[in-house]
Structure formats: C-alpha cells, structure tokens
Amino acid sequence: xxxxxxxxxxxxxSGSGAAIAADVPAAAAxxxxxxxxxxxxxxxxxLGGDPGRDHLPGTDALRIKYKGTTVPALLExxxxxxxxxxxxxxxxxxWSMPPFRKTEVxxxxxxxxxAYFAVTSLAAERK
Amino acid sequence: xxxxxxxxxxxxxGMPRPELFRAARxxxxxxxxxxxxxLHEMPFGPLTCLVVGAECVCYRESxxxxxxxxxxxxxxxxxxxxxxxxxxxxxxxxxxDWVLSSEEDLQPYRDHxxxxxxxxxxxxxxxxxxxxxxxxxxxIVRIANRYKTPLFAISTGKNFAYxxxxxxxxxxxxxxxxxxxxxxxxxxxxHFVLVEPGVSYMDLYRYIQERNLKVWVDTADVGWGxxxxxxxxxxxxxxxxPYRDHxxAHCGMEVVLPDGELMRxxxxxxxxxxxWQDYKHGFGPDPAGLFAQGGFGIVVKMGFRLMPQPEHWRTxxxxxxxxxxxxxxxxxxxxxxxxxxIGEPLYGSPLRILREDKAFLQxxxxxxxxxxxxxxxxxxxxxxxxxxxxxxxxxxxxxNWEWAKELMLRNIxxxxxxxxxxxxxxxxxxxxxxxxxxxxxxxxxxxxxNVMHGVPKLYAWWMPSRTDxxxxxxxxxxxxxxxxxxxxxxxxxxxxxxxxxxARDMGSKPAMPxxxxxxxxxxxxxxxxxxxxxxxxxxxxxxxxxxxDQLKLLREVLKRNAAMGYGDYRAPPLLQDAVADQYSFNNxxxxxxxxxxxxxxxxxxxxxxxxxxxxxxALRALRGAIRK
Ligand SMILES: Cc1cc2nc3c(=O)[nH]c(=O)nc-3n(C[C@H](O)[C@H](O)[C@H](O)COP(=O)(O)OP(=O)(O)OC[C@H]3O[C@@H](n4cnc5c(N)ncnc54)[C@H](O)[C@@H]3O)c2cc1C
Numbered sequence: 001x002x003x004x005x006x007x008x009x010x011x012x013x014s015g016s017g018a019a020i021a022a023d024v025p026a027a028a029a030x031x032x033x034x035x036x037x038x039x040x041x042x043x044x045x046x047l048g049g050d051p052g053r054d055h056l057p058g059t060d061a062l063r064i065k066y067k068g069t070t071v072p073a074l075l076e077x078x079x080x081x082x083x084x085x086x087x088x089x090x091x092x093x094x095w096s097m098p099p100f101r102k103t104e105v106x107x108x109x110x111x112x113x114x115a116y117f118a119v120t121s122l123a124a125e126r127k
Numbered sequence: 128x129x130x131x132x133x134x135x136x137x138x139x140x141g142m143p144r145p146e147l148f149r150a151a152r153x154x155x156x157x158x159x160x161x162x163x164x165x166l167h168e169m170p171f172g173p174l175t176c177l178v179v180g181a182e183c184v185c186y187r188e189s190x191x192x193x194x195x196x197x198x199x200x201x202x203x204x205x206x207x208x209x210x211x212x213x214x215x216x217x218x219x220x221x222x223x224d225w226v227l228s229s230e231e232d233l234q235p236y237r238d239h240x241x242x243x244x245x246x247x248x249x250x251x252x253x254x255x256x257x258x259x260x261x262x263x264x265x266x267i268v269r270i271a272n273r274y275k276t277p278l279f280a281i282s283t284g285k286n287f288a289y290x291x292x293x294x295x296x297x298x299x300x301x302x303x304x305x306x307x308x309x310x311x312x313x314x315x316x317x318h319f320v321l322v323e324p325g326v327s328y329m330d331l332y333r334y335i336q337e338r339n340l341k342v343w344v345d346t347a348d349v350g351w352g353x354x355x356x357x358x359x360x361x362x363x364x365x366x367x368x369p370y371r372d373h374x375x376a377h378c379g380m381e382v383v384l385p386d387g388e389l390m391r392x393x394x395x396x397x398x399x400x401x402x403w404q405d406y407k408h409g410f411g412p413d414p415a416g417l418f419a420q421g422g423f424g425i426v427v428k429m430g431f432r433l434m435p436q437p438e439h440w441r442t443x444x445x446x447x448x449x450x451x452x453x454x455x456x457x458x459x460x461x462x463x464x465x466x467x468x469i470g471e472p473l474y475g476s477p478l479r480i481l482r483e484d485k486a487f488l489q490x491x492x493x494x495x496x497x498x499x500x501x502x503x504x505x506x507x508x509x510x511x512x513x514x515x516x517x518x519x520x521x522x523x524x525x526x527n528w529e530w531a532k533e534l535m536l537r538n539i540x541x542x543x544x545x546x547x548x549x550x551x552x553x554x555x556x557x558x559x560x561x562x563x564x565x566x567x568x569x570x571x572x573x574x575x576x577n578v579m580h581g582v583p584k585l586y587a588w589w590m591p592s593r594t595d596x597x598x599x600x601x602x603x604x605x606x607x608x609x610x611x612x613x614x615x616x617x618x619x620x621x622x623x624x625x626x627x628x629x630a631r632d633m634g635s636k637p638a639m640p641x642x643x644x645x646x647x648x649x650x651x652x653x654x655x656x657x658x659x660x661x662x663x664x665x666x667x668x669x670x671x672x673x674x675x676d677q678l679k680l681l682r683e684v685l686k687r688n689a690a691m692g693y694g695d696y697r698a699p700p701l702l703q704d705a706v707a708d709q710y711s712f713n714n715x716x717x718x719x720x721x722x723x724x725x726x727x728x729x730x731x732x733x734x735x736x737x738x739x740x741x742x743x744x745a746l747r748a749l750r751g752a753i754r755k
Binding site: 037041042046055056057058060061064065067091092093095096098099100101102103104 | 227231232234235236237239240255257284285287291292303305306325329333350351560584585586588589591592593594595598601602605
C-alpha cells in the first residue's frame with residue numbers, strides 16, 4: 001500500500017469519502033454478493049438467526065471469542081468492519097480463518113464488503 | 128470514535144520489540160474499542176499493526192524495485208535481477224495487476240497451517256502470477272523455462288491440511304488459476320461437466336441450482352475447494368463409489384506441458400470427437416495419472432462424471448455385538464458396496480462413550496478381545512456400527528435396505544438393524560441442518576447430510592477452529608495423515624495394533640484408543656485409517672519448536688508405518704518425500720521411472736518440482752532436504 005492509499009483508507013474510514021458515499025447502494029449491493037459467496041458459508045446467521053454450532057464455524061468461533069462482551073458474533077451486525085480492518089483480516093487471516101487471495105476477493109470486493117457491513121450494521125442497530 | 132495512539136505504547140502478544148518503532152517516521156492510528164489499526168512509516172517501508180484486544184498482528188510490505196534488491200524470497204538459483212526481469216515478462220502477459228510479489232499480496236499464498244510457519248525455510252512463493260486463459264498459462268510456462276524459474280500451480284488453492292496454496296520449493300512462482308473459473312459444459316443427460324481450474328464445489332453447485340439441473344456435485348467436506356485441485360490431490364467425497372474417488376471420476380483433461388505445448392487426454396486427443404467426457408481412455412497409454420500428485424503439467428480443463436440426482440435417500444444403522452464381528456460386517460458392506468447398492472458406509476464404535484471407563488480403557492490399551500467383549504456386554508453396548516445410505520427411489524431404497532438387513536442378520540449372529548432417515552430428494556436446508564438423529568441412544572449417527580447430498584458447505588471447518596472445548600486456541604498445524612489399509616475387518620484389527628505400537632514407541636497417545644478406531648471408506652475399494660495420535664495436533668501448546676518436533680515425529684511415524692506395509696494416500700509438501708520414500712518396491716523403481724519421465728518431459732525442471740516426491744535433475748538435491 002502506498003502512502004497515498006494509506007491516507008485514502010484513513011479518510012474513508014473516518015467517513016470523509018464523499019465520492020464513495022454517492023455510490024454506497026451499488027457498493028453495498030455488490031458487497032452483499034461478495035458476502036454471500038465468500039463469507040456466508042462460515043459467517044452467516046444459522047436458520048432462524050441462530051448461530052449454529054455445527055454449521056457455521058466462523059459465527060461460532062466469534063460467539064466464543066466475544067462471549068461476555070457486547071460484540072456480536074455475526075459480521076453483518078458489526079459496526080467496526082471498515083475497509084482497512086477487513087483488509088487485514090482477509091489478507092492475513094485470523095486464527096483458523098486462512099487469508100484470501102486477490103483472485104478470490106479483490107481489493108474492490110473488500111471495499112464493497114465494507115459498504116455492505118456499514119448498511120447491515122446500521123439496520124441491526126436500529127432494530 | 129477514533130483514537131490516535133502509537134502502537135509501541137500498547138502491550139500485546141505478537142507486538143514486535145518496542146525499539147523497532149523508534150525508527151518510525153510517522154504513525155497513523157485508527158480504531159475503536161475492538162480494533163486498533165496502526166500504519167507506521169518505517170525506513171524499510173510501511174509497517175502495519177492490527178491490535179485486537181490483547182493480541183497483535185504486524186506485517187511489513189516490501190516492494191520489488193526494478194533492481195530487485197528489496198525482495199526477500201527468490202527462486203533457487205535465480206538472481207534478484209533476473210527474477211525482476213522474469214516478473215516484468217510475466218506482467219507483460221497477464222497485466223501488472225496480476226503479478227503479485229509484495230509481502231502483503233503473498234501472505235495468502237502461504238500455508239496457514241504450516242509446521243514451518245515463520246521459519247526461514249518456510250515453503251513460500253516468491254511471486255504469484257494469475258492468468259486469465261490457457262494462452263497466458265502457456266506463455267508463463269515458456270517464460271519460466273527461459274529464466275529457469277520453478278512454477279507451482281493452484282486451482283482453487285484451498286489445500287489446507289495438505290499444504291494450503293504453498294509450493295514444494297521455496298521461491299517458486301505460483302500460477303494461481305482461480306481467475307479461470309468457467310463451467311465450460313455440463314450435460315444433464317450424459318452426466319458430466321467440463322470445468323476450468325478455478326471452479327469450486329460451491330461455484331458448480333450454484334451453477335446447477337441456478338439452472339435447476341438434476342445432477343449432483345460430489346463435494347469434499349470443505350466446499351471452497353474445487354473439482355480440479357481436489358482431484359489432482361486424489362481427494363475424496365461422500366456419495367456413491369464411482370463419484371467419491373474424485374480422480375477416478377475425472378473424464379479427460381487438457382494440459383499445458385512443461386515446454387508450453389497444449390495436450391488433451393482421452394477422446395480429447397481426437398479432433399472433433401463428441402465423446403471427450405464419455406470415454407476417458409482414448410487410445411494407447413493414458414498419461415492422465417502423471418498430473419495428479421505429480422508435476423508433469425498444468426491442467427487447464429478437466430471433465431468429471433456427475434451423479435444424476437436420485438429421487439430418494441434412505442439410511443439405516445447396523446450394530447454388531449462382538450469385536451471379531453467387524454470381519455463379517457466389513458465383508459457384507461463390501462458386497463453391497465461393490466454391487467453399487469450403497470453410498471459411503473460410515474463405520475464407528477458405540478464403545479466411544481466408554482472413553483472415561485477404567486475397565487474399558489484397560490481392555491482397549493491391552494487389546495484384550497475377551498475383556499473388550501465383556502465390557503461391551505456389561506454396558507449393553509455393541510462393539511461396532513456401520514451406517515448405510517441408499518440412493519434411488521423410495522421403493523428401491525427400501526428394498527435395498529431390507530435386503531441389507533437380511534444379509535447382516537444372516538451373516539452376523541446378534542446383529543441389530545435400525546431404520547434411519549427416509550427423505551425425498553432434494554432435501555431442504557432445514558433437513559440438512561436438523562440436529563435430531565433417528566437412532567435410539569446410545570447409537571449416534573455420523574451422517575453429515577450436506578456432503579451425502581452433494582451440497583458443498585464449510586461445516587467441517589469447526590475442526591481447526593475455536594470451539595467450546597478449546598475456546599482459547601485453534602489448531603495451528605491441522606494436517607491429514609491417513610494410511611491405506613486392506614479393505615477387510617482383519618486388516619483393520621491388525622492396523623489398530625500396529626498403529627498403537629508405533630504411537631507408544633513414540634510416546635504419543637490418541638484421544639480415543641486405537642482399539643476402537645474405524646476405517647474411512649472414502650475410496651470405494653480401499654480403507655484409510657487415521658493415524659489418530661499424529662494427524663491433527665497441537666492446539667494450546669503449539670510453539671515454533673513444538674511444530675518442528677511434530678514434523679520430525681511425523682517423518683519417523685511414516686517410516687515405521689512403511690516398515691509394516693502402510694503407506695499414506697496423500698501428504699503436504701513438507702512430508703511428500705517421506706511418503707514417497709514409503710513406496711520403495713525394488714529400490715524405488717516407481718520413483719526412478721517417474722523421474723526418468725520427468726527429466727525427459729521437463730528438462731529444465733520448472734513444473735512443480737518435488738511434487739509427489741518426484742524431483743527433476745536440476746533440483747534433485749532438494750529431496751528430503753528440508754529440516755533433514
Ligand atoms: C477440515 C478439513 C476438511 C477436509 N475435508 C476434505 C475432504 O472431505 N476431502 C478431501 O479430499 N480433502 C479434504 N480436505 C483437504 C483439502 O482441504 C481439500 O482436499 C481441498 O479440496 C484441496 O484444495 P483445492 O481443492 O482448493 O485444491 P488446490 O489447492 O487448488 O490444488 C491442490 C494441489 O493440486 C495441485 N494442482 C492444483 N491445480 C493444479 C493444476 N491446474 N495443474 C497441476 N497441478 C495442480 C497443486 O499441487 C495443488 O497444491 C479437508 C481439509 C480440512 C482442513
């Protein structure tokens with residue numbers, strides 16, 4: 001990442017990305033697709049919103065990790081998954097989650113995922 | 128919401144030495160109560176640290192300049208300058224965005240579960256090149272020949288437990304074929320599919336669902352893997368025999384050879400043939416086997432037979448009282464299997480629930496058969512169980528299950544049979560996830576309904592993950608170790624003793640006594656028995672040293688297994704030489720033959736050197752060289 005890209009990421013995650021903001025619905029819709037294909041097999045909600053032990057190892061691992069805190073196990077409810085944070089997790093992996101290559105999840109996919117989580121977490125907060 | 132803070136002020140596990148940060152020219156921090164992300168400008172380039180709670184991960188990026196002097200990993204025998212030139216040529220073929228060489232971009236090409244993780248000799252790629260079509264693959268191979276740069280190939284690149292996407296030779300350039308991800312042809316009436324390398328099980332399943340086609344995908348437990356990569360590893364699935372042995376289910380391939388030429392196998396070699404996926408043998412010797420667990424080419428298209436969707440699925444459980452009853456039980460299951468009446472049978476022992484019982488453990492540890500039978504009877508338990516599954520119509524599955532029951536009751540005095548599930552196909556997601564099981568306690572079902580129905584998921588990823596039993600750890604060295612054992616009850620009972628003896632000699636103990644370990648019938652005609660004490664290991668206690676110790680131990684286990692006639696079916700690159708060593712008939716005639724072929728077909732030794740224990744002349748010194 002070049003310094004300019006670093007600064008850009010910081011601007012975006014502090015909410016100053018006006019150009020991006022205009023595109024949010026399209027980005028979020030694209031992000032939803034990425035989520036469903038790449039993340040949901042591990043990180044979705046189980047049937048009926050129940051984080052199911054046997055079926056969703058990512059959701060289950062985060063349920064255990066954040067036990068006793070207010071952090072939700074479901075990624076779609078998280079308010080903190082900004083683009084730079086997602087990038088670190090996706091490109092480096094975390095515990096048993098292996099990293100993802102650019103051929104699987106591109107940088108643009110990551111930006112779209114962040115846009116998607118911004119929308120879903122807002123919806124979850126409102127509930 | 129955001130706080131700016133310097134990473135060096137934080138105390139967290141994994142943070143580099145504080146002195147390191149003195150050199151930082153600047154530091155930007157963002158974050159909140161859960162994560163803080165720090166971006167430092169260091170003299171060597173950017174350093175990023177992500178702090179999550181008490182843990183921290185830091186990484187640096189290194190940029191390759193045109194002098195090539197910032198690179199940390201190079202192909203063996205290639206200078207940085209030459210390598211930079213090769214990368215420039217690759218970029219001219221695939222575009223600069225698809226040549227990945229920064230440390231950041233190469234992270235995901237490492238084996239997340241490597242026993243050598245972060246060691247100086249960890250098997251890592253020097254770069255990844257990501258072609259979009261066959262012509263680009265050919266061009267990449269030709270460039271690699273000019274620069275004598277070893278190439279490694281991945282299709283979906285999810286070979287976890289067997290090396291992940293990492294190469295056999297440190298410094299190889301990985302050809303990442305994931306962008307080539309088209310389903311080229313699927314014939315619902317002739318039951319085959321022709322795919323490009325990047326098609327995952329999940330991709331194909333989606334393709335089939337979207338078109339409402341009536342064929343199944345025989346998937347591995349982890350659905351993010353793909354048809355091609357898995358089959359080229361001799362990977363396995365869970366439905367009917369001819370489909371679940373994935374390499375056997377292949378039907379024709381197109382391959383880029385080591386000199387860049389394109390070849391098709393089977394009927395594909397006949398221009399204009401309409402039967403490429405119908406008749407895989409074509410005429411003359413079929414070299415297809417050279418491309419699985421062997422680096423003779425880069426496969427760019429591959430056909431697979433697909434199971435037609437049955438109308439109905441039914442299961443049933445058979446239990447037998449005595450230890451020696453395993454022998455007629457396996458014979459009966461083999462009979463049903465080889466008549467193609469049943470899908471994958473799942474063996475188990477109901478005695479598992481006695482794992483805390485002293486009398487049981489004593490009998491199991493000493494393989495005292497009379498005592499084991501006595502303990503089982505005292506607890507009103509049977510010694511073995513097998514769960515059978517039937518595909519067909521409601522009537523035929525019922526008739527077949529009735530027949531299976533009749534055979535079992537006839538062949539094994541005291542056998543019990545329990546009706547299992549009976550579901551119309553396709554099953555619903557709710558039916559797949561339903562946790563109620565059909566058999567009376569204490570008999571448990573081991574059926575994973577998704578894979579039995581060809582529905583790719585990631586359910587199995589709980590194995591290496593944080594679980595309620597291990598809330599503070601993950602399995603950092605999750606790897607597979609499975610030996611081929613003759614497909615008979617007697618062979619299994621013998622292998623249990625043999626594996627137990629090796630484990631004892633090596634000071635290891637499996638979580639469950641070997642006396643009740645049961646075979647996996649992944650391949651229709653073979654049993655695989657897990658080396659329980661050695662396969663997946665090291666959770667809490669994983670340290671760099673313990674992982675190295677494990678590597679040493681595994682090599683010794685493989686040697687001892689071979690001396691008793693057991694060989695593994697598959698291995699991560701770090702253990703491929705040790706497994707190839709097991710197959711030593713007539714002074715390694717097989718390996719010597721393969722290497723003669725390798726030298727003839729790949730004189731520069733550039734394609735997947737070391738894969739399957741086959742080393743080209745130029746790099747033969749690397750055989751078994753890592754952590755000897
Ligand atoms: C929890 C868990 C469960 C698992 N369950 C199963 C299971 O049920 N069945 C099973 O078989 N495995 C299983 N595995 C092992 C492994 O994860 C899968 O086999 C996976 O499908 C392999 O990865 P892939 O399909 O992405 O293949 P890839 O990683 O793409 O390829 C595998 C290897 O094949 C070679 N190769 C790939 N593409 C090419 C090409 N085009 N030309 C030449 N050579 C090539 C390379 O050497 C590569 O490393 C499991 C692993 C774990 C951790």
